[in-house]
Amino acid sequence: MKSAFDKIKAGLRDAEAYLDGERSGFVTHEVVVAEPDVRAIRARTGLSQDAFARSIGVAPSTLRNWEQGRRRPQGPARVLLALLDQQPGIIQERLGAVRR
Known part of the structure; x- marks a missing residue:
C-alpha cells in the first residue's frame, strides 16, 4: 500500500509530465463560462x-x-x-x- 507521501509524489510527477506535454492517460476538465453581465x-x-x-x-x-x-x-x-x-x-x- 502506498503512503500518503508516495501518492502525493506520484501526483506531482503526473502534473509535471502533463505540463511537459504528456497527454495520454490524463483526464482534464475545462469549465467554459460566458462573459457575465x-x-x-x-x-x-x-x-x-x-x-x-x-x-x-x-x-x-x-x-x-x-x-x-x-x-x-x-x-x-x-x-x-x-x-x-x-x-x-x-x-x-x-x-x-x-x-x-
Whole structure:
C-alpha cells in the first residue's frame, strides 16, 4: 500500500509530465463560462455595490471596474458570477445574510 507521501509524489510527477506535454492517460476538465453581465447579476441580488463586493470577496473598486467594462472577471470570480446568475440568492442562502 502506498503512503500518503508516495501518492502525493506520484501526483506531482503526473502534473509535471502533463505540463511537459504528456497527454495520454490524463483526464482534464475545462469549465467554459460566458462573459457575465456583472451589473445585471448584482441587480438581481438586490445588493448595493459595496454589499455585493463584500459578499463575493472582492474590493468595491474591482466590482465597479467589472460593471463599467474596464476589467473582466477571470477564473474563480467568473465561475462564481455564473453561479449567481443562475441562483442570485445562493450566497445569502448558504452563507448567511450580507450587510446592505
